[in-house]
Amino acid sequence: MTPHPATCIAFEGHRRISAGPMSDVALAVREVLARGEQAPVLIFDDVTSRPVEFDLRGTPEEILARLASEAPGEQPAPSADVREDDTPRRGRPKLGVVAREVTLLPRHWDWLNGQSGGASVALRKLVDAARLAGEDKDRKRAAQEAVYRFMTAIAGNLPDYEDATRALYADDRARFDGIVSTWPEDVRNHTLRLAEGALVTHP
Incomplete structure (x- = not known):
């Protein structure tokens, strides 16, 4: 299942219904559909404009509960760099420098070495x-x-x-x-x- 965006925007025809968190937009769209409006209702990811679909069955509470269950979970915080005795390392972090061979022509090396x-x-x-x-x-x-x-x-x-x-x-x-x-x-x-x-x- 494609995760819902953090924010989205909904239109009824050319009229904006709502924009913001998906919970607010979903409930606003539900109200419009309940009125039996004839203009097509479209929902977009507010950043990418990809189409968004909500399951709007049931009560507002049921809709919000489904959205909450479908929301992506929080990512765990990165673990600390520790020694084998679990003591956090101190000092500068490693820069991740990797040494590899680079093949260049002499004129390239001459220019680089002069920088x-x-x-x-x-x-x-x-x-x-x-x-x-x-x-x-x-x-x-x-x-x-x-x-x-x-x-x-x-x-x-x-x-x-x-x-x-x-x-x-x-x-x-x-x-x-x-x-x-x-x-x-x-x-x-x-x-x-x-x-x-x-x-x-x-x-």
Whole structure:
């Protein structure tokens, strides 16, 4: 079973029903469904925009009890580093440095050895810079996917939806904002919030 997200958001058609902890959203959705509303009700993970489903059978107390039982348990705290006599270790923690062979051309070694701190420090800085750059790209791609999921599910019939999708992946913030600004208020506001991490604001 896919675990429920920490927070989610629910829409009845283009109107936001509720947003926040899953317990609050589930009960709000239950009330809407009990009224027999005709507009489709959709629930999304508030961060990824993946669809969320709740078992809304029974009383509010029964619903909350099910949600509590399905919530992921707390992770145990990391154990202390101890000696065989169970005495906690003191001093600096181990850095986890691993020595391995690296094969480079002479010009590469010449450049590395000329850097401040020597070859090892320079290599670590280069690896960290590349890793952070990759993480930034991954975060942006995940944010774009979240916007796209939400737009596809709820805004597919809204004006200029396809143009908004193209602007999203073209990183055209001005065009994207201009299109989305004409959409229903709740859909517009959530779409723009999701897009904060997906689009670069150009000067």
